[in-house]
Amino acid sequence: MTVAVVQFGGSNCDRDAVRALTYLGVDAERVWHEDGLPEETTGIMLPGGFSYGDYLRAGAMAAQSPIMDEVRSKAENGTPVLGVCNGAQIGCESKLTDGAFTTNKSARFQCEHVYLRVERADTPWTNAYDVGDVIEIPIAHGEGRFEITEKRYDQLEANNQVLFRYCDKDGNSTDDANPNGSTGNVAGILGTSETVAVLMPHPERATLPDIGGTDGEGILHGFAE
Template sequence: MNGGAARVGVIVLPGSNCDTDAGNAAREVMGAEPVYLWHESRDLQGVDAVIVPGGFSYGDALRAGAIARFAPLMDSVARFAEQGGLVLGICNGFQILCEAGLLPGALARNEGLRFVCRHVYLRVENAETPFTAHYRPGEVLKVPIAHGEGRFTCDEATCERLQAENRIVFRYCEPDGRVTQDANPNGSVHNIAGIVGGPRNNVLGMMPHPERASSCGLGSEDGRRLFTSLQAGLVGRADVRA
C-alpha cells in the first residue's frame, strides 16, 4: 500500500453471486477500494489482496469449482498466492482454490444431501494467520453457511499434516465451543470449516461466509474481524502486490 486505501480484488466469474457482498465488506469494514476482476482477464491490476467469492461458478458443472480454475485470471491468482499474496476463498471460492491445488483436499456433497443455509458456530483454531489475528484462540463465532457441497474431505496423511502444521483455522462447533458431530453441518472431516495454505499461510479457504456477518443488520458481526485482520496483514506486506 502506498499510503492510500488498500485495493482488494474480487474475482468475478460467470455464476459468482457473493462478489458484491465481498466487495462491500472490503469497503465498509476494511476501508478498502474493491476492484472487481473479470475472469477472462489475466490482469490483477496491482491489487493488495484477492477474494475469490461465493456463488455457483459455471453452474457447478462437473464439480463445484472444477471449471473456474481454468479461468485465465486464476493463473494470475495462483502466481500471486505463490509469492505470498493474501488470497481469501469463501464458499465456492474455497472449492475453486482446492480444485486449483492452492489448498489441499476437496469439498464433497454434504453428508445429509441437503443444501444447508443457516448460521453456524465456528471455533477459531489458529488466531495467528493473516486472516485471524484479531480473534482470540478458541473464540466462538456465529457465521452463516449456504452450501450443498461443503464436506471437507482429504486423505489421512493430508489431514495429519494440516493438524501438525496448525493449518486448520476454523472448526464447526457448539455455541459453547465444543466440537461435536451434532455441530457438523455437512460431514466435514474433523469438523473442518476453513484451512490455510501457501508459503506464509497466506491463502485461506472457508465454507462459511464472513462477509454475511459483517454488519449489524445481518444478524452477526463476527465476520468483521476477519476483514480487519486482513487489513492489518496487508500493512506488513507492501512487498507483495499483484
C-alpha cells in the same frame, strides 16, 4: 491496497464481498475473470456462488480459468488470497490449499447459521480473535463437506493449518455441530502460506451490522492487516 474480488459466470456473492470490504475501509473492486488481475492488486478474494453452475463438481471449471494462474503466482509471492464457499472450492481445485469439498452428508443444500471455533489466532485471517473463541457465521452450500485422506489430514494437523472448526455455542467440536460431515469438523484451512486461506462459511454475510451479526469482520480484516 486494492482487493480484487474475482467474478466468474455464476458468482453471486461478489457484490456482498465488495460491500463488506468497503465497509471495513478496504479498497475493493469486482474483476471479471476474463479481464485478468489489475496491476494494483494487493489482495484477492474468490467469492461464493455457483461458478459455471457447479458442472462437473463445484469450482472445477472456474479453477481452469487463466486468471487462476495469476492468482497462484500472486499467492506464491505473498499476496493475501481468501476463498469463501464456492471460492473455497475453487481454491482447493486450483491447489491453493489441500483437500476437496464434496456433497454434504445430508445430500441437500444447507443455509443456516453455524458456530466456528478459532483454532489459530496468529494469522492475518484470525488475529482479531483468541484461540478458542466461538464465532457465529452463516453457511449456504450443497457441497461444503471438507474431504481429505487420513495421511494428508494428519499433515494439516501437524503443520497447524486448520483455522476454524464447526462447533456448538460452547465451543465443543462434536458430530452434532458438524453441518456437512466435514473431516475433523474443518470449516477453514490455510494453504502452504499463512496469507492463503479458504473457508466454507460466509464472513461477508456477518460483517454489516444492518443485516445481522458482525462476527465475520475479523476474517476480512486480514486484508487490511
